[in-house]
Amino acid sequence: METRACMLKKVMEYDFALYDLVLYLDTHPFDEDALCLYKELLEEAKEAKANYEKMYGPLTVKNGATECEWKWINNPWPWERMV
Amino acid sequence: MWGYEKKLQYPVNIKNPDPKMAKFIISQYGGPDGELAASLRYLSQRFSMPTEITKATLNDIGTEELGHLEMVGALVHQLTKGVSPEVLKREGLGAYYTDHGISVYPQAAAGFPFTASVLQVKGDPITDLTEDLAAEQKARSTYEYLIDLADDPDVIDVLRFLREREVVHFQRFGEALRTVQEKLAEKKYYMNNMQGVLGTMNNNMPCGCDDKKKNDCGCDNKKNNDCGCDRR
Numbered sequence: 001m002e003t004r005a006c007m008l009k010k011v012m013e014y015d016f017a018l019y020d021l022v023l024y025l026d027t028h029p030f031d032e033d034a035l036c037l038y039k040e041l042l043e044e045a046k047e048a049k050a051n052y053e054k055m056y057g058p059l060t061v062k063n064g065a066t067e068c069e070w071k072w073i074n075n076p077w078p079w080e081r082m083v
Numbered sequence: 084m085w086g087y088e089k090k091l092q093y094p095v096n097i098k099n100p101d102p103k104m105a106k107f108i109i110s111q112y113g114g115p116d117g118e119l120a121a122s123l124r125y126l127s128q129r130f131s132m133p134t135e136i137t138k139a140t141l142n143d144i145g146t147e148e149l150g151h152l153e154m155v156g157a158l159v160h161q162l163t164k165g166v167s168p169e170v171l172k173r174e175g176l177g178a179y180y181t182d183h184g185i186s187v188y189p190q191a192a193a194g195f196p197f198t199a200s201v202l203q204v205k206g207d208p209i210t211d212l213t214e215d216l217a218a219e220q221k222a223r224s225t226y227e228y229l230i231d232l233a234d235d236p237d238v239i240d241v242l243r244f245l246r247e248r249e250v251v252h253f254q255r256f257g258e259a260l261r262t263v264q265e266k267l268a269e270k271k272y273y274m275n276n277m278q279g280v281l282g283t284m285n286n287n288m289p290c291g292c293d294d295k296k297k298n299d300c301g302c303d304n305k306k307n308n309d310c311g312c313d314r315r
Contacts, residue, residue, distance in 0.1 A: 005094075012090055019092070019147060023251065026139040027258035059089050078091045079157035081098075081164075 005082045007052045011059065014045035085146065092150040093244045097161040097237050102174040105162035106192060107232055111155045111245070113189025113197035116221040118155055122148035124202040124218060128211045134266065137208055140259040141215075144252050151245055156187045158241060209267075212260040219253040 021038045028034060049059055057071040058064045064072030076082065111117045125145030132138045163171070163185045171180045178194065189197035202218075205211050226246035233239050 008090060009094065012092070012094065015088070015090075016092060019143075020251065022143055023140070023147070023255050026143055027136055027255055027262070029136070060086060062086075072089075078089055079095070079153065079160055081096050081161050082094070 004056050007048070007055065008082075010048045011045070011052050014041055014048055017041055018045060085149075091154050091157060092147070093154060093241065095154055095157040095161060095241050097158065097235070099235055099237075100164060100166050101162050101235060101238070102166050102171050102176050104233055104235070104238060105159045106174070106176055106179065107229055108155060108162070108238075108242075109159050109187070109190060110192035111222070111225060111229070112152065112159060112187060114191035114225075115201040116218065116225045117189075117191075117197075118148050118152035118222075119189050119197055120199075120202045121145075121218060121222060122152060123199065124204065125215065127202075127204045128215070131204075131206045131208070131211075133208055134262060136262050137212065137259050140255055144255065147248070147252075151248065154241065154245065158238065159187045160185075162238070208263045209260070212256055212263065215256045216253055216260065219249045219256060223249040223253070 018038065018041050021034055021041070025031065025034055025038060053059055053063055057074050058066070061072050064070060113119050122145050125141045125148065129138055129141035129145065132141055163176070166174075166185065168177075168180055171177060171185070179188075182188070191197075203211075203214055205214070223246055226242050226249065230239055230242050230246070233242060
């Protein structure tokens with residue numbers, strides 16, 4: 001089974017690639033290849049996030065409520081060193 | 084509106100505290116070329132941007148800079164976490180500890196607190212985007228100086244990532260600036276008087292030369308019905 005750090009890193013990799021594409025598309029809004037890559041990575045990122053959240057809790061506050069518990073507040077927060 | 088994601092843009096996991104390095108790195112939190120200044124500069128400048136490309140670029144780079152602010156804060160936090168006041172004093176952070184404990188306060192390496200006087204919001208897209216290009220280069224230089232001062236590979240790895248982002252932002256700002264320059268070159272714009280309005284009206288009237296099929300013959304003299312251009 002993948003570790004927490006490993007799964008989070010995967011999410012971070014997708015989101016970084018997507019954000020870099022966002023900045024590129026802002027100045028190249030008609031680049032079809034970039035647009036296709038963006039959509040493709042977005043789907044993969046969604047899956048990676050859902051997998052992570054299922055195991056380790058919410059990445060965004062919108063997904064903060066799970067069952068009967070407000071898991072959003074749970075440690076660790078991102079600025080804390082991962083153990 | 085912004086949403087928070089419970090992750091950093093790039094991992095920061097520092098194993099060995101190093102308060103001396105934290106004292107230098109804090110400059111990219113609240114110093115003259117730091118991430119707080121960068122995000123405030125871009126997010127404030129975007130209100131007067133004229134095109135979709137420039138608005139989006141400033142909005143999205145400004146947002147990424149907030150993520151970098153968080154990463155630099157995480158670096159400072161992890162480099163000082165668990166360090167005793169005695170060690171902080173020995174490493175040159177006695178004055179910092181007096182005012183802020185081991186919290187993260189926006190200040191420059193030399194100790195002065197964050198000030199908006201390090202940035203400008205001019206309301207002129209050429210001026211603002213040119214400042215942004217310089218700002219990215221200044222931040223790149225600062226990250227290179229910090230890499231010179233650092234010896235922990237974990238710290239250097241994060242600084243290198245942040246340095247690379249400055250290079251990418253410089254590229255995007257250059258592209259955004261070019262789109263504004265191209266737009267301005269398309270047509271003459273007149274501001275603060277009626278000439279612009281009159282110019283538009285006259286452009287739609289035949290100028291009297293042989294090129295009557297087109298409303299605009301392409302010469303500069305559009306006010307008279309007879310423009311006197313060479314194309315008659």
